[in-house]
Amino acid sequence: MAPTVAVAHYPEGAGHATRMLAIAEAIEDAGGTVRMAGGGAGTEFVALNGYDEFEPTVVDYIGDYQDGSVWRTATRSLPASVDRIADYRAWLSATEPDALVTDDMFAAIAATRCDVPLYVLKHDMPGLYDDLLERTGAGVHTRFQLSAAREFFYPVVWPESGADPPRATRIPPVALDGEPPVRDGYDVVVVPSHYSSLSRIADHLRRQGYDVLDVSDESWEPVESLLPYLRGADAVVCSGYSTVMDAAVAGTPCVVHPATDEQDAVAEWLERFDVTGFAVAPDPIDVLDAVAAPPDPPAFENGAEFIARRVTTDLCDPDPYAAEEVDGAEEIDGTGAVDGTEVQATDPEAAAGMARANAPVATGSRLASFAAVPALAAACLVTTGSLLSPSRAGRSVAGTVARGVGGLRTAGGHLRRAGGRVAGAVAGAVTDALSAGRDGCGDAVGRVRRVVPDRSPF
Numbered sequence: 001m002a003p004t005v006a007v008a009h010y011p012e013g014a015g016h017a018t019r020m021l022a023i024a025e026a027i028e029d030a031g032g033t034v035r036m037a038g039g040g041a042g043t044e045f046v047a048l049n050g051y052d053e054f055e056p057t058v059v060d061y062i063g064d065y066q067d068g069s070v071w072r073t074a075t076r077s078l079p080a081s082v083d084r085i086a087d088y089r090a091w092l093s094a095t096e097p098d099a100l101v102t103d104d105m106f107a108a109i110a111a112t113r114c115d116v117p118l119y120v121l122k123h124d125m126p127g128l129y130d131d132l133l134e135r136t137g138a139g140v141h142t143r144f145q146l147s148a149a150r151e152f153f154y155p156v157v158w159p160e161s162g163a164d165p166p167r168a169t170r171i172p173p174v175a176l177d178g179e180p181p182v183r184d185g186y187d188v189v190v191v192p193s194h195y196s197s198l199s200r201i202a203d204h205l206r207r208q209g210y211d212v213l214d215v216s217d218e219s220w221e222p223v224e225s226l227l228p229y230l231r232g233a234d235a236v237v238c239s240g241y242s243t244v245m246d247a248a249v250a251g252t253p254c255v256v257h258p259a260t261d262e263q264d265a266v267a268e269w270l271e272r273f274d275v276t277g278f279a280v281a282p283d284p285i286d287v288l289d290a291v292a293a294p295p296d297p298p299a300f301e302n303g304a305e306f307i308a309r310r311v312t313t314d315l316c317d318p319d320p321y322a323a324e325e326v327d328g329a330e331e332i333d334g335t336g337a338v339d340g341t342e343v344q345a346t347d348p349e350a351a352a353g354m355a356r357a358n359a360p361v362a363t364g365s366r367l368a369s370f371a372a373v374p375a376l377a378a379a380c381l382v383t384t385g386s387l388l389s390p391s392r393a394g395r396s397v398a399g400t401v402a403r404g405v406g407g408l409r410t411a412g413g414h415l416r417r418a419g420g421r422v423a424g425a426v427a428g429a430v431t432d433a434l435s436a437g438r439d440g441c442g443d444a445v446g447r448v449r450r451v452v453p454d455r456s457p458f
Contacts, residue, residue: 002031003315006097006116008088008107009038009046011058013194015242016103017042018225019121021049022176023101026308032315035095037088038104041194048224049176056087059106085110092116098315099150101307105141112148119311120149121174123156123241127163128265151310155303157248158273169310171303173245178225181232186213188291189233189252191226193240196259201237201287208288235294237287241266248277249302253294257281 005027009020017038024034036046039055046053059080088110092100099117102108111118126139142165146152154168164170187210192198202214213229214220223229226243230236230250237255238244240263247254254277258267267280277298279290 002033003098003312004033004035004095005311005315006035006037006092006095006100006102008036008100008102008104009042010104011038011040011042012060013240013242014042014045015193015240017045018176019174019242019245020101020103021046021051022174022302022304023121023307024051025049025176026302026304027101027312029305030308030312032308032312035097037091037107044222045224048222054087054091056091056106057083059084081106085113089113099311101311105145108145108148117315118149119151119153119307120145121153121155121307123154124262124265125154125163125165125168127161128269129261130265131261134261134265150314153303153307155245157244157278157298157300158269158275161273171306172301173248174303174307175227175246175249176225177249177302177304178223178228180228182228183232185211186229186232187211187234188213189226189229189236190214190216191236191238191240191243191246192216193238193243193259193263196239196257196263198237198239198257201257201284204284204288205237205291208292210291235291237291239263244270244278248298248300251277251297251299253297254278255281255287255290255294257284257287 007020007024007027010016017040020036020038024036027034034051036051036053037056038046038053040058040060043053043055057080059077084106088107092110092114097116099119100107100111101119101121102111103121108118108120122142122145124138126135126142129135129138146165146167152165152168154164154170155172155174156170157173160170188202188205190198190202190205190212192215197216199214199216202212202217205212213233215226227246227250230246230252233252235253235255236243236247236250237257238247239257239259244254244256244266256263256267256270256278258264258280267282269275270278271280275298276296279295281287281290
């Protein structure tokens with residue numbers, strides 16, 4: 001009987017969805033049945049590819065921090081993370097898949113609570129980062145998933161190095177493939193990430209005479225797969241690693257203009273190993289120069305097929321990890337270890353299984369999900385840390401402090417801009433109260449009220 005595999009993607013950024021869609025389609029091509037989940041920015045791409053996915057609570061650490069505050073992040077993102085784990089647990093319990101393949105830390109946590117065999121996809125390893133906070137967060141994040149997963153897939157375009165995590169399975173880049181190349185005059189395809197904008201660069205390229213496809217343009221309609229457009233172009237300009245993998249599989253020269261610390265780390269490794277097919281452009285003018293003289297085309301296979309073959313083969317074998325047991329654990333061909341949980345057999349009553357898969361998902365237990373708080377804290381650390389550029393923020397803070405030594409007024413200004421609106425209003429209230437008595441106090445309270453509601457979680 002064909003295995004049923006749950007495939008879940010992280011909700012921040014459409015690249016996570018397209019990457020996992022590539023695996024979902026490869027699993028179906030290998031004879032498996034797929035159940036999709038994830039929600040967030042990639043939902044429309046999942047629908048375009050014909051899947052009706054389960055949408056758990058969406059987390060948005062970056063949006064809550066950048067458009068809000070630390071308070072908003074703590075009061076919205078963290079509870080949403082617990083809810084997302086609970087939603088995934090309920091969904092996995094209802095669908096009863098034979099395995100879960102995911103790049104979503106929260107889905108991975110849920111799988112360990114439901115005893116669902118877990119396969120993880122992850123590229124941002126601790127060795128990528130120089131910043132201590134990022135390295136620590138990514139380290140805990142990676143160790144948890146290595147210990148929990150039956151197999152940990154590491155899709156990369158650079159060669160093997162000492163930074164590769166032990167027991168990880170190196171595979172080629174993963175990309176959602178499509179039809180043959182689309183050749184309608186586009187010289188350059190510009191693909192911003194969820195946290196970057198390349199519109200000005202696209203405009204500069206057009207002024208240089210290039211036919212440019214900017215997928216962030218309002219006139220651009222999302223398509224099932226971007227790969228045919230990349231194959232038909234002379235060059236790709238991007239920020240994030242998802243498009244780096246797409247370009248690698250498409251065989252199109254790629255110019256990387258990073259915008260976050262994770263993207264900086266990826267760009268640094270592309271340069272360090274001089275990976276064929278990629279040029280790193282820190283500044284916009286560097287992008288123009290790289291497009292004018294692009295690197296040689298990359299040449300990589302698609303790792304999605306490798307994952308599909310490995311997962312479906314494991315699940316079709318009633319005991320794929322049979323080996324001599326050591327302290328209750330089994331060794332997996334040098335690539336990982338499992339906790340002794342047997343692979344679930346596919347339900348022979350296919351109709352009953354389909355009914356469970358399509359049934360409404362009950363709300364999971366938030367209280368039970370708190371058992372995953374240590375791993376969740378690591379996920380929060382690396383999710384917020386790697387994408388919010390903490391090393392850049394740290395350098396900025398250090399500069400501010402240094403300047404503040406020579407002038408407290410300057411330091412005070414930085415503190416106010418960093419989140420001192422409420423504190424300033426309270427200080428003003430006290431001053432008004434002391435100088436103007438009861439009437440002044442009333443005015444001061446009004447000033448506080450005008451400020452506090454903007455940040456109030458209630």
